[in-house]
Amino acid sequence: MPGYSARPPAIPTILIDDAVVRVTRWDFEPGAATGHHVHGMGYVVVPMTDCQFLIEDAGGERRVTSKAGEVYRRDAGVEHNVVNGGAEPMSFIEIEYK
């Protein structure tokens, strides 16, 4: 079944959505996933916890660990599914600039 995912959904909470930015906190229980998506805006991610990312994209699957506060930036156009590949809940804040 295309699109079917046994993974629980990551939970987005919009913190700010104005003319300049959209800021979303993403909370993941272990195994949770965003679902496949394409980023329409450039963005900065601020991990609020240590994050054990499992990234699924055109290149396949890879694991990336980011410590709390280990910020990174990406341009618009990134296409992937983001999974909590760890055994602990994880959370990050995503700042998209319009």
Place this chain on the structure above:
Amino acid sequence: MPGYSARPPAIPTILIDDAVVRVTRWDFEPGAATGHHVHGMGYVVVPMTDCQFLIEDAGGERRVTSKAGEVYRRDAGVEHNVVNGGAEPMSFIEIEYK
């Protein structure tokens, strides 16, 4: 003595400085201050700890408490001094967009 400040300095650590953003982590021991400054760029602040801000600006002095993760955005042109008005170390990450 103008400009003299008995407060210890807040410590800035540049995490990213590229064509799109400048991301700085600011660490404050209790009583530490940034020193008076004017923001040349719009910015988003992500508190990494609970923050007991003491803000000194043209309007005087006021105390603002932000919980960890309680994000806020400001436009360029803000002018103030930011002090850790609490008894605990505080830290936030500032994302300035160019």
